[in-house]
Amino acid sequence: KAGVTQTPRYLIKTRGQQVTLSCSPISGHRSVSWYQQTPGQGLQFLFEYFSETQRNKGNFPGRFSGRQFSNSRSEMNVSTLELGDSALYLCASSTGQGLDTQYFGPGTRLTVL
Amino acid sequence: DQQVKQNSPSLSVQEGRISILNCDYTNSMFDYFLWYKKYPAEGPTFLISISSIKDKNEDGRFTVFLNKSAKHLSLHIVPSQPGDSAVYFCAASEGSQGNLIFGKGTKLSVKP
Numbered sequence: 001k002a003g004v005t006q007t008p009r010y011l012i013k014t015r016g017q018q019v020t021l022s023c024s025p026i027s028g029h030r031s032v033s034w035y036q037q038t039p040g041q042g043l044q045f046l047f048e049y050f051s052e053t054q055r056n057k058g059n060f061p062g063r064f065s066g067r068q069f070s071n072s073r074s075e076m077n078v079s080t081l082e083l084g085d086s087a088l089y090l091c092a093s094s095t096g097q098g099l100d101t102q103y104f105g106p107g108t109r110l111t112v113l
Numbered sequence: 114d115q116q117v118k119q120n121s122p123s124l125s126v127q128e129g130r131i132s133i134l135n136c137d138y139t140n141s142m143f144d145y146f147l148w149y150k151k152y153p154a155e156g157p158t159f160l161i162s163i164s165s166i167k168d169k170n171e172d173g174r175f176t177v178f179l180n181k182s183a184k185h186l187s188l189h190i191v192p193s194q195p196g197d198s199a200v201y202f203c204a205a206s207e208g209s210q211g212n213l214i215f216g217k218g219t220k221l222s223v224k225p
Contacts, residue, residue, distance in 0.1 A: 004156070033211040042218065043157075043202065048211030056212045090156050094211065099145040099164050102213060104156035 002027065004093050004105035012111045018079040021108045023091035025072050029103075031055075031096030032074035034066060037088040037107075049074050050096045078110075086112045116140045117205050119216035126223050132190040134219050136203030139184065143205040147213070148177060148188045150199045157202060161188070193223045 005024045013019050025032050033056075034046040045058040049068035068074045072093075078085055088109050092102035118137045126132045134148075144165040149157035163170040163177045163186070170177050176189045190197055200220045204213040 006156075031211045033213070035213075035215075043204075043213075043215040045212045045214070050211065056210050058212070088154065092156075092211075092213075096211065099162075100206075100211070101147065101159055101162055102211065103159055104149070106156045107154070109154060 004091060004103055006089075006091055006105040006108050008108060009106065010109045010111075012113065013081050014113050015081055015083060017081050018077065019081060019110060021076045021078075021089055021091075021110075023074045023076070023093075023105060025074070025091075025093030026103055029093035029095055030072055031094045031100070031102075032068055032072065033092045033094070033102060034074070034076050035090045035092065036060075037090060038086075043090070046076070055096075081112045083112050086110060114139075115216075116143075117203055117214045117216040119201075119203055119219050121219050122217070123220045123222070126193045126221065128195055128223055128225050129192045132188075132193045132197065132221055132223065134188040134190075134201050134203075134221065136186050136188075136216055137184060138186075138205050138214075140205070140207070140214075141184070142207045143214075144208065145206045146177070146179060146186050147204045147206075148175075149202045149204060150197075151202060151218070152199055160201075190221075193221075195223050195225050197221060198223050 033048040048056040147162040
């Protein structure tokens with residue numbers, strides 16, 4: 001079974017721009033969660049989508065948004081980029097039911113200049 | 114306010130010996146706990162998990178112990194190998210919510 005894939009792997013943007021990141025989950029998984037990893041804050045939960053609906057949301061500003069498609073693929077969008085948005089963005093997929101193990105993709109390294 | 118804490122930022126162990134990584138949590142509603150291994154600039158790799166109804170789970174060289182009364186879990190790696198050198202994250206979740214709460218990680222170095 002193919003793992004979680006994320007594109008692009010690396011991205012450089014400037015302040016004020018917006019960016020879209022993509023995540024393809026493991027086949028059969030209906031839940032996709034997004035996380036931000038920074039040296040100072042560690043791994044922090046952004047949001048989770050299950051069956052095309054946002055099911056959970058972390059404490060991030062509204063500039064961070066996402067969506068999920070009918071094939072469970074998910075996208076994350078960050079608008080009006082700030083320097084502090086530079087981070088490794090990780091997505092994880094799971095079945096979304098029961099005591100559930102999340103499997104992570106390789107991440108997208110976003111650098112905001 | 115950290116709900117999941119890994120109080121040791123680093124741990125150094127000799128090859129062949131046991132590595133013990135510790136994790137404490139504060140939320141008594143957590144019912145599923147996981148350990149991930151991570152290399153820089155890569156995604157976390159799932160190692161082992163345990164539900165709150167168990168106190169031990171083994172998978173090869175990896176064993177996770179859960180002490181609910183102390184709100185403490187630990188990961189034992191026996192025997193430790195140089196390839197185990199990485200950052201280990203403890204994570205917890207409540208129910209089937211897709212919201213994992215992570216500790217800050219412990220960097221394990223296994224010396225030959």
